[in-house]
Amino acid sequence: MASSTSRRDFLTIGSGLLIGFSLSDSATAPQLMAADTAPNPSPARLDAWLRIGVDDHVRVFTGKVDIGMGVQTALMQIVAEELDVPVSRIELIMGDTAATPDQGGVGGSTSISAGGKPLRNAAAAARHALLQLASNKLGAPAAQLDVHDGIVSVRGDASQKISYGALVEGHELGEALRVSGNGFSLNVEGSAKPKDPSTYTVVGKSVPRVDLPPKLFGRAIYSTDVRVPGMLHGRVIRPAGAGSTLAGVDDRAAKKIPGYVKTVTKGNFVGVVAENEWSAIRAAGAVKVNWSAPAAAFPDDLYRHMRSAKPKASRQLNNQGDAAAALSRASKKIEASYEWPFQAHATMGPGCAVADFHADGVTTVWTGAQKPHALQKGLAQMLGLADDRVHVIWVEAAGSYGRAGDEDVAADAALLSQAVGKPVRVQWSRADMTAWGGKGPAAIVDLSAALNQDGSIAAIDMSSRAFSGTEIIPQATTAGNMLAGQLIGMPNTTAGDEYVQWGGSTYPYTIRNLRCTGHVLAALYSESSPMRATHLRDPNGPAGTFASESFMDELAAEARVDPI
Amino acid sequence: MAHLSFKINGKTRSFDVEPDCPLLYVLRDNAGLNNPRFGCGLGQCGACTVLVNQTPVRSCTLPASRAAGKEIMTLEGLGTPEHPHPLQAAFLEEQTFQCGYCLNGWVMAAKALLDKHPHPSDEEIRGAFEGLVCRCGSHVQIAAAVKRAAEMRRA
Secondary structure (H helix, E strand, C coil): CCCHHHHHHHHHCCCCCCCCCCCCCCCCCCCCCCCCCCCCCCCCEHHHCEEECCCCCEEEEECCCCCCCCHHHHHHHHHHHHHCCCHHHEEEEECECCCCCCCCCCCCCCCCCCCHHHHHHHHHHHHHHHHHHHHHHHCCCHHHEEEECCEEEECCEEEEEEEHHHHHCCCCCCCECEEECCHHHCEEECCCCCCCHHHCCCCCCCCCCCCHHHHHCCCCCCHHHCCCCCCEEEEEECCCCCCCCEEEEECHHHHCCCCEEEEEEECCEEEEEECCHHHHHHHHHHCEEEECCCCCCCCCCHHHHHHHCCCCEEEEEEEECCHHHHHHCCCEEEEEEEEECCEECCCCCCCEEEEECCCCCCEEEEECCCCHHHHHHHHHHHHCCCHHHEEEEECCCCCCCCCCCHHHHHHHHHHHHHHHCCCEEEECCHHHHHHHCCEECCEEEEEEEEECCCCCEEEEEEEEEEECCCCCCCCCCCHHHCHHHHHCCCCCCCCCCHHHHCCCCCCCCCCCEEEEEEEEECCCCCCCCCCCECCCCCCCCHHHHHHHHHHHHHHHHHHCCCCC | CEEEEEEECCEEEEEEECCCCEHHHHHHHHCCCCCCCCCCCCCCCCCCEEEECCEEEECCCCEHHHHCCCEEECHHHCCCCCCCCHHHHHHHHHCCCCCCCCHHHHHHHHHHHHHHCCCCCHHHHHHHCCCCCCCCCCHHHHHHHHHHHHHHHHC
């Protein structure tokens, strides 16, 4: 493992575009770094995306992360293709706010289609620059050069060759990149065009997942495995219910537990810190906390509440033909209602994060959150620090999608580390995760269909009432967007009326007479709620898909045809 | 606090730990091993599975005192890239798993199964995996990998 000095040098090295590095300086291993600030690298520099080492290894930097889908392998293929190097020679650094450009994290299944673009273009620019260097070195025009496995050779004279690593030694190459878009749409372009896809030999081929061998040999590092010197263990104690406020803490019993360090309270945030994990668990159980009664009980009948509540936003999402008229004169009419509950993400591993707070200098947070650059801003606001004083390092976690809890636990760890002045690791329990992690929003979908005599569909009327899937905004850019932030009194920054804004609650089939209406309901609780609704897998989709596909089965049964 | 000794992956290790501390935390925090993994802390998901005297157990609910003096095997003790256990080779060939967080439990349970039944039936495979959870849905490839590993050991 590298020393903090070499890590720092690696991250702050000058303005050159292609810089040699040593593989002993591993940027992928979580480690402390000693620096005053940790700004985001500018995407306008080629070396923000790609560096070639004198040992021929290629280091690639991306703001994308991998939450179980395997995009790291695919992104490496894209670079391998453009550079003509084997996938095995590429090292991918993902989601490090001080080392990778802000690509908006991952979401919407866009990591390859959009997120791969700047990597492809950067690799093409690098290849072009390397061929220019090789042309000078080998005395042959660039058009006469071939590249195979990172070795540039003169066509027709295989003895005339040089490796990428040898080419970059002692060189700084000065091509800047044109930047367009931001977040998911961030793109860069150099003067060179990427390859014609018809010539691809690596992209489009199935290659083994690069993450599997370390996982199978017990050597992979997940966010749960980050250990830093002097690290303590924290646990959080949540309110009795939404809107409960802290009335008193009795930590006398906890203080007797060996390894106990401190009970931390800030507003309605309560946590304990101990020297080891088991002591933290026991101490959290031993602290007696008095909470005021919850602000409001959970509705006795959720769906009755959802039907009677006045929507905060409504929208006609589709209105083609005349569904009302077709339904009123239908020879056969089928109706069904589908009720979709709140659902816990229930990821395999509950959220876990390590934070190392420094009032002067850089606060580092290791997390499995899927949008690290957004989290950097939210944590900075919560801690009262400038953005570039917070360094978020993504480390792989159990597979997830949406705001399952990784951002929230990172905020917990940051608050506890701030309170004790030492690095703190917080591992959520299964109960923390199920009770307080973001929930997939509950929804009701009412469907009516008019059937023709032959069983074909004459009209569909679809009406949905749902909580917004963006009660917790996907990007954790504000402190009030996170549970810990809300508990210490930061204003709740809940966001969009997703169910009508994104149009996902429409019928997925083409129907001549179609009417779809969406209603968004106000959140059940406005602050520090266990029912904060967020994306669960597909944004906005599962409830509508469940309803419309189930309804199609009903219609098919009525028409006595196979629904598929 | 008690001074407890364990034989972990062939080496004797001793730690001062609370006797009721689950073995999971001793292995992770005292022994510095990353597998077993914490999934639920309730013995309900299997991510924390280790072999204690060759038997798969959920380390998150086993008090350390009850594992003291026993032989404990974790994923780290199974094989290396240079000398992979047939299960590791088979899981790689099948490209099983997505996020891999649950992987530890399946591989360790499979190890115990193959040690007992070198050529397990589908039923025996299902039985050995009872109580293990995978959220990515890799179950079909997991079963295929176990069968492949059994074949590799036969060869």
